[in-house]
Amino acid sequence: MAETIDAKMFFEVGVPVALQANKELAKSNGKTIVFDILGKGGGTWVVDFAKCESKAGKIDKPDLYVEINAQDFSDLMTGKLAGDAAAMGGKLRTNGNAQLLRIFGSMLVGARP
Secondary structure (H helix, E strand, O other): OOOOOOHHHHHHHHHHHHHHHOHHHHHHHOOEEEEEEEOOOOEEEEEEOOOOEEEEOOOOOOOEEEEEEHHHHHHHHOOOOOHHHHHHOOOOEEEEOOHHHHHHHHHHOOOOO
């Protein structure tokens, strides 16, 4: 696995590939997630299942809002940090339907840049 995951590359290259590969599931889900990756190498991205797209920016009232710092995000994506441990330890903060993270995660298998 990669030592670090670049959030911009992940959301602007890897996520669109994953959404397109899982188009039917994504469109049937029709939800939105805003990821706010804090700190150096971070940014804010909207994952829109209905449109099968991921783009930089924010929207009002996403179905799920996720906040994590850039290093913890990289550790999470490379397997150095478990999702449950991140959430329980306060490193991954959510507001909304957290079940969407499991659905999103299932679409990502094999789609990391």
